[in-house]
Amino acid sequence: MSAAELTRFHAHEMAARLRAGDISSRELTDAHLTLAERQDHGLHAWLSVDRERALEEAETADLRIAAARGEGGGALEALHPLLGVPVALKDLVSVRGGRCTAGSRILEGYRAPYDAHITERLRDVGAVILGKTNMDEFAMGSSTEHSAFGPTANPWDLGRVPGGSSGGSAAAVAAYHAPLGIGTDTGGSIRQPAALTGTVGMKPTYGRVSRYGIVAFASSLDQVGPFARDARDAAALLHAIAGRDERDSTSSPVPVPDHLLHLPSSDDEAAGVLRGKRLGLPREYFVAGMEPGVEARVREAVAALEAAGAIVEDVSLPHTDYGLATYYIVAPAEASANLARYDGIRYGPRLGDGRDVLADYLATRGRGFGAEVKRRVMLGTYALSAGYYDAFYLKAQKVRTLIKADFDALWAEGIDALVAPTSPTVAFRFGARMADPVAMYLSDACTLPVNMAGLPGISVPAGLSDGLPVGLQLIGAPWSEASLLELSRGYEAITAASDWRALEPADLARLDDPATASPPGV
Numbered sequence: 155m156s157a158a159e160l161t162r163f164h165a166h167e168m169a170a171r172l173r174a175g176d177i178s179s180r181e182l183t184d185a186h187l188t189l190a191e192r193q194d195h196g197l198h199a200w201l202s203v204d205r206e207r208a209l210e211e212a213e214t215a216d217l218r219i220a221a222a223r224g225e226g227g228g229a230l231e232a233l234h235p236l237l238g239v240p241v242a243l244k245d246l247v248s249v250r251g252g253r254c255t256a257g258s259r260i261l262e263g264y265r266a267p268y269d270a271h272i273t274e275r276l277r278d279v280g281a282v283i284l285g286k287t288n289m290d291e292f293a294m295g296s297s298t299e300h301s302a303f304g305p306t307a308n309p310w311d312l313g314r315v316p317g318g319s320s321g322g323s324a325a326a327v328a329a330y331h332a333p334l335g336i337g338t339d340t341g342g343s344i345r346q347p348a349a350l351t352g353t354v355g356m357k358p359t360y361g362r363v364s365r366y367g368i369v370a371f372a373s374s375l376d377q378v379g380p381f382a383r384d385a386r387d388a389a390a391l392l393h394a395i396a397g398r399d400e401r402d403s404t405s406s407p408v409p410v411p412d413h414l415l416h417l418p419s420s421d422d423e424a425a426g427v428l429r430g431k432r433l434g435l436p437r438e439y440f441v442a443g444m445e446p447g448v449e450a451r452v453r454e455a456v457a458a459l460e461a462a463g464a465i466v467e468d469v470s471l472p473h474t475d476y477g478l479a480t481y482y483i484v485a486p487a488e489a490s491a492n493l494a495r496y497d498g499i500r501y502g503p504r505l506g507d508g509r510d511v512l513a514d515y516l517a518t519r520g521r522g523f524g525a526e527v528k529r530r531v532m533l534g535t536y537a538l539s540a541g542y543y544d545a546f547y548l549k550a551q552k553v554r555t556l557i558k559a560d561f562d563a564l565w566a567e568g569i570d571a572l573v574a575p576t577s578p579t580v581a582f583r584f585g586a587r588m589a590d591p592v593a594m595y596l597s598d599a600c601t602l603p604v605n606m607a608g609l610p611g612i613s614v615p616a617g618l619s620d621g622l623p624v625g626l627q628l629i630g631a632p633w634s635e636a637s638l639l640e641l642s643r644g645y646e647a648i649t650a651a652s653d654w655r656a657l658e659p660a661d662l663a664r665l666d667d668p669a670t671a672s673p674p675g676v
């Protein structure tokens with residue numbers, strides 16, 4: 155089997171072939187590493203690739219599969235579907251001994267002294283970690299252009315951004331450098347890049363996945379979640395990483411449903427799930443500034459769901475408009491506290507001559523942080539300062555409760571999920587929003603309220619507008635991930651024959667050309 159064929163499989167197909175003995179994890183891992191090494195000059199999805207460690211993990215996986223085969227009696231079937239399957243990690247997930255920059259100069263040279271909880275879980279199930287992916291500095295951004303190491307390109311058009319902040323993982327999965335990726339979503343950073351790269355990306359319920367060992371941005375909003383090329387693969391990755399971890403007191407003891415590993419494989423069965431489901435269409439999510447092509451794809455998707463037997467109802471989330479303003483109080487406030495630890499003493503490089511602690515601190519943070527991070531630290535410090543706390547932070551927390559109450563009212567009425575656009579626009583050109591922070595912030599108008607309310611949300615590909623991917627967002631009640639993934643799987647089933655499903659990112663061929671330029675500033 156050629157390397158190109160190996161990288162085209164979905165993770166569940168890889169799992170089946172590994173068990174059947176058609177392929178080895180070593181071959182599979184090598185094929186992905188080789189593709190990433192060959193193409194990344196034009197994509198810049200990766201900040202580090204660890205070939206040696208990945209191949210060792212692959213060999214261990216192959217031994218585990220061989221042992222299960224020898225054992226017989228259902229041992230092969232009992233293996234986790236991620237055993238031997240490659241995965242890309244956003245560069246804010248700690249891997250013992252490895253780099254972990256969070257896209258920032260201030261963590262250059264830092265090596266993680268321990269594994270994140272999700273790294274341990276991925277090792278337990280036997281997934282193969284290929285390396286670490288590019289991201290906006292400390293996950294602040296919607297384009298990956300705020301990475302201190304230069305932006306990532308979108309495989310659909312190398313002149314455009316892949317979204318952010320988890321743009322590296324999204325681009326790696328879209329370009330077949332990995333079948334699976336890990337991202338974090340504080341205000342949209344998994345769903346929005348998934349939408350812009352034509353991949354599946356899920357932000358789980360707050361508390362579903364432990365944040366232990368994940369570089370913190372805004373602790374009451376951050377959630378770790380999967381990228382994949384279909385709903386079944388996203389479900390399997392979520393299954394591997396979810397669940398209670400006593401080292402993160404906000405991680406929940408709510409059981410992780412095994413159903414995540416058993417989404418229907420037959421399209422008929424998958425489509426059947428849609429019948430009778432009550433889907434709400436929140437009118438506030440069809441915002442001004444939404445591109446007509448995006449709106450058209452979302453409305454077509456809604457029509458397809460309706461034709462498959464779902465009941466679509468117009469609903470209202472009246473406090474949606476306040477989502478952006480309150481998020482940009484709460485998230486910077488928490489960030490300003492979380493980022494206080496980067497003082498030049500505990501992590502990464504230290505600038506200055508060591509004679510004046512304050513001068514060294516200012517020099518280290520002044521040079522170590524980029525412009526967007528400084529903007530957030532200033533906003534957050536201001537919002538929390540004496541005299542302003544009540545007017546801004548406390549007020550924002552109260553409005554946050556109202557945003558959550560809007561959603562709660564719909565779940566109480568029996569709505570199964572909400573259907574909305576993920577991003578008001580398709581992928582934009584490099585530079586288009588860099589001069590105007592508010593324009594960048596507006597990229598997440600449709601995703602931020604979901605984080606403010608702590609809910610699960612997923613973005614699934616819903617066709618193209620002007621040749622660029624459009625994402626359909628599904629939002630559910632707390633802990634409804636399995637049902638959102640089942641709906642997503644149903645939507646995949648009813649659109650399985652659509653022409654756009656057969657298309658690959660248009661600029662993949664350019665990535666194979668060594669003459670293709672790197673993204674600007676890399």
Ligand code: GLN
Binds near residue numbers: 318371
């Ligand atoms: N774009 C939003 C921000 O810049 C959300 C980022 C995220 O989800 N990490 O804060």
